[in-house]
Amino acid sequence: MSADITMRLINVVTDGCSNIGLDPCTAAGRVHKDGIIVNAIGILDGNGYKDKAVNEIEGIARSGGGVSDIVKMNELGKTLTSATMGSVANTLTEVVDKELREVLRKGLDGIHPELRFQVVDFIEKLTDEVNLRVVVVIDASGSMANKMNEAKRGVIELLKSLKGRKGDSNIALVCYPSERNEPYLLRDFTSDIDELERLIVKIAPGGGTPTAAAIEFAARLLEEKPLAYEYMV
Amino acid sequence: MPGQRVKGLWSGSTYTVIRQLGQGGVGAAYLVSKDDRLYCLKVSDDMISLTWEYRFIKSKGKFFLPEVYEIDDFVLNNKSKHYIILEYIEGKNLSEVIKARPVDLNTAISIVLLVTEIFIEFFKMGYIYTDLKPENLMLDLKNSALRLIDLGSLVKIGGMVREYTPVYDRAFWNCGLRRADEGYAAFEIMMFTANLLTSIDSDILYKQDVEILLKRLSGCTSQGLYGLMERAFKGQADLSDIRDGLISIHRFQYIPYAGKIDFCINVSLIMSIIFLISVIIYGL
Numbered sequence: 001m002s003a004d005i006t007m008r009l010i011n012v013v014t015d016g017c018s019n020i021g022l023d024p025c026t027a028a029g030r031v032h033k034d035g036i037i038v039n040a041i042g043i044l045d046g047n048g049y050k051d052k053a054v055n056e057i058e059g060i061a062r063s064g065g066g067v068s069d070i071v072k073m074n075e076l077g078k079t080l081t082s083a084t085m086g087s088v089a090n091t092l093t094e095v096v097d098k099e100l101r102e103v104l105r106k107g108l109d110g111i112h113p114e115l116r117f118q119v120v121d122f123i124e125k126l127t128d129e130v131n132l133r134v135v136v137v138i139d140a141s142g143s144m145a146n147k148m149n150e151a152k153r154g155v156i157e158l159l160k161s162l163k164g165r166k167g168d169s170n171i172a173l174v175c176y177p178s179e180r181n182e183p184y185l186l187r188d189f190t191s192d193i194d195e196l197e198r199l200i201v202k203i204a205p206g207g208g209t210p211t212a213a214a215i216e217f218a219a220r221l222l223e224e225k226p227l228a229y230e231y232m233v
Numbered sequence: 234m235p236g237q238r239v240k241g242l243w244s245g246s247t248y249t250v251i252r253q254l255g256q257g258g259v260g261a262a263y264l265v266s267k268d269d270r271l272y273c274l275k276v277s278d279d280m281i282s283l284t285w286e287y288r289f290i291k292s293k294g295k296f297f298l299p300e301v302y303e304i305d306d307f308v309l310n311n312k313s314k315h316y317i318i319l320e321y322i323e324g325k326n327l328s329e330v331i332k333a334r335p336v337d338l339n340t341a342i343s344i345v346l347l348v349t350e351i352f353i354e355f356f357k358m359g360y361i362y363t364d365l366k367p368e369n370l371m372l373d374l375k376n377s378a379l380r381l382i383d384l385g386s387l388v389k390i391g392g393m394v395r396e397y398t399p400v401y402d403r404a405f406w407n408c409g410l411r412r413a414d415e416g417y418a419a420f421e422i423m424m425f426t427a428n429l430l431t432s433i434d435s436d437i438l439y440k441q442d443v444e445i446l447l448k449r450l451s452g453c454t455s456q457g458l459y460g461l462m463e464r465a466f467k468g469q470a471d472l473s474d475i476r477d478g479l480i481s482i483h484r485f486q487y488i489p490y491a492g493k494i495d496f497c498i499n500v501s502l503i504m505s506i507i508f509l510i511s512v513i514i515y516g517l
Contacts, residue, residue, distance in 0.1 A: 074399060074438070075399070077399075077405075078397070078399065081395075082395070082396075085393075085395060089281060093280075093281065108280065109306070109313060112243060113243060113284065113287075113304040113305050113306060113315070114287075114304060116280065116284045117284050117285070117287075117288040120280070120281050120284045120285055120288075123281060124281065124285070128392055128393055157404070157405070160404040160410070160411050161393065161394065161404070161411045162393075163410060163411070163412075164392075164393040164394055164404075164410050164411040164412035164413070165392075165393040166391075166392075166393075
């Protein structure tokens, strides 16, 4: 396996409670089948998490082959980063484990713990060098209004972290809902922090919560796009 | 869960859980016993980070790190988990100590000087420790030393910073990339110092502006220390600048011990330890 590979991820930032369209977990499952990892980060109000919201957030990540987490105030950036890098490491570990099983007929579990370090070093190196294309999907529905500043800061913090890696990192930003209650593209793939910072201020929360449609929209962005398209936008 | 037994799949060793010691990003630590000896058992799902920590301590063993004895897998509720067995450090966590009594300038300098020495050791080995915070520092009462208890944030120089605490993080303050380099470590050490001396409240945190923080600090620290902070925040100080700066402030305060630099470092370290121990005695 060479380090010149690109992994595709979707990070959904939401307070749960999708209320328009399909079940977002189904959408995440479908997207994951195409080799995209879907992580879900919940921003919930401090006291007493809503079970339904937590279930939805965990469900998205489970079906999407990713990591989920619920954040405290001021920690979204950190959580987004650790979910992103955690899901990348998990996926690479699975791939390496599968290869080992094919070649040695035993996986990582079958290697003595003292001797696993060589494999671990290899996975660490890949995690740092792999190229990442990440679509951050921001729930800007009415219920997110008082959490928008946190969400905006979180996305910038994520890009700051990813830029510290050896591999290339590009982030695209999808928001929902538009005036017609649909997801829309705020910024195509970029690694320019300043530009992202300027654009992100424009997000104005309000409206319903079509989370499933937003996940599918993000997946299309990661999928069949010819490279030239990036430069046209 | 106290009383629970953990049996290693490969080694067959059995440990009995006494109580939980702490909970971190990747797992939890427990006080356990085996054959009447106490150990610290760190459990995690994350095989990568545990394997890495075990390997690092095993190959680089330093007095300021806990000793590591074993790495193994075990089964909990039909799920495979991983653990490492570390030395149990008897003492106090720095965060408990400073909660009990705020530190004065001399004590703060002593603590930071010790931390800087540790960071220089890591730097020589090619690593940066990116998650410096009081919770990760133990005052070892038995050996009178300051020791680090969580290596989860150690990264090779030039790598990506994975674990950090926003208050001490250079990128959070818009003072540079979140990349593990010497400047990152210098920034982190001086921000840690600032937080020891003045609590960085949410008001200042929200602004994410070091200039505002520096203005606040100018009132509650010595001129030498202020200059050092300013340089570290602006990326103009490396680790040896910080060590030399701290020593000169320290020496200024203990003129009788001023002498050759080497001698001075040792004296500073001894003085620091005496101070740390006195913090514990008077602080509790």
